Amino acid sequence: MLTDQLSMSRLAVEQMASEAWQEALRRHQISNAPAGDRSRPYSFYGRNREFVELGAHERILSGPAETGKTLACLWLLNQLCWSFPGLQAAIVRKTYKSMPGTVLETFEKKILPVPPDDPGSAIEAFGGKKPERYIYPNRSTIWLGGMDNPDRVLSSERDVIYVNQAEELTLEQWETLTTRVTGRAGNIDEPFIMGDCNPAWGTHWILARDKTGSLKKIDSRHEDNPVLYDQETGELTVQGKRSLSTLDSLTGVRHLRLRIGQWITEMPGALWTHTLIEKNRAARPTELARIVVAVDPAVTAGEGSNETGIMVQGIDQAGNGYVLDDLSGRMSPEAWARAAVDAYRTWQANLIVGEVNNGGDLVERNIRTVEGGANVSYKSVRATRGKYTRAEPVSSMYTQGKIKHCGTFPELEDQMCTWLPGETSPDRLDGMVWGFTELFDLMGSWVLS
Ligand SMILES: Nc1ncnc2c1ncn2[C@@H]1O[C@H](COP(=O)(O)OP(=O)(O)O)[C@@H](O)[C@H]1O
Ligand SMILES: [Mg+2]
Secondary structure, eight states, X not given: OOOTTTTOOHHHHHHHHOHHHHHHHHHHTOOOSOOTTXXXXXXXXXXXXXXXXXXXXXXXXXXXXXXXXXXXXXXXXXXXXXXXXXXXXXXXXXXXXXXXXXXXXXXXXXXXXXXXXXXXXXXXXESTTSOOEEEOTTSOEEEEEETTSTHHHHSSOOSEEEETTGGGSOHHHHHHHHTTOSSTTOSSSSOEEEEEEOOOBTTOHHHHHHHHTSSEEEEOOGGGOTTTBOTTTOOBOHHHHHHHHHHHTOOHHHIIIIIIOOOBOOOTTOSOOHHHHHHTBOOOOSOOSEEEEXXXXXXXXXXXXXXXXXXXXXXXXXXXXXXXXXXOBSOOHHHHHHHHHHHHHHTTOSEEEEEOBTTBOHHHHHHHHSTTGGGSOXXXXXXXXXXXXXXXXXXXXXXXXXXXXXXXXXXXXXXXXXXXXXXXXXXXXXXXXXXXXXXXXXXXXXXXX
């Protein structure tokens, strides 16, 4: 065990020198105790520092990729857990399944001095590789969960909630979270909700809420990350050159958002807008008349190849369509066939539709070979007309409010709002269009059976 003197990290020394930090300490009652055995030592700079010293009930650290947003949020959360015995905190993301490989890994490997499964760890993780909560020696607890299963994190009041990739949440989900940090948990004077996000589109609720003042947004920059920029000289580091050159090679909207950090405006000429999709969010209906799983296979699997679109969609008795799930990804033929058959079972779907690529009936053959695949109801569809001809009627059903998204589907929605007729259409969008073409019988006789 290090003595207090020895474990006095550079961080703690720096913190004590800063007036703003002193003020933050007073506000949050963060103890001045050395941080060395609580967290790996970090210093925060620029906007990120401003963020960890901020006081606001709703706060978001926004910026392009790799500016240090997640690290700053997790660091603050960990400090608070140590400083307020019995603190009830939560880390939340859109879905739980996206947490272990990202934000939780950063927490365990970069914030905690040793990972929770190390015998010397002061912090215990419950749930193993898929942790459900972290418990501190002072009884502080961090609950972990996705908005796809919110009971776990929201069953009672929290003192602090951290939302990773907050732009993926709907406004309704964010507002629900704000009602869980009202002070009833009672372990901290000023309970709050914080989030990190990458810039999304210009009509996003995060921007609107920042404008009205109910939320405080701070814009994080690459220059604030000491791994990328030497904080004394302001020069790019070797790692910085590497990271930024990777981000430089992104194209289009992803370049604007993840490299430049720009909130993008709607794309002129696209068949959908984020504003339109936002209007068409709805809860999942309890009863659906028909459900299909639509599969648009990538031709080859592997790094750099296309993703396979696997979309789950339904239609109710009244003739409204719903996007229910997006299971797309870069997968081997066997993996996507299994994912499609699993989705068929989980959702008790009526049909799998698969696009016939280049004349081959690859999808059906694959599906039939995986376990349970022999019995699914399956239909091949073939693109005999242009993508635009297929996509346009689906887009106009959105305009009429007849298609709803149950939750948010960031990748699909980005594809919808950035695809320009004439370009090759991306996989998720293709799958979605096939799904609704089938459900609404938009092209009836044009498809093969
Ligand atoms: N203040 C800091 N001190 C040291 N390393 C940092 C700091 N901020 C960020 N990093 C490192 O930079 C990388 C990106 O940080 P991260 O928080 O994941 O970025 P973001 O969430 O903005 O994409 C990580 O490897 C992280 O450890
Ligand atoms: Mg991050």
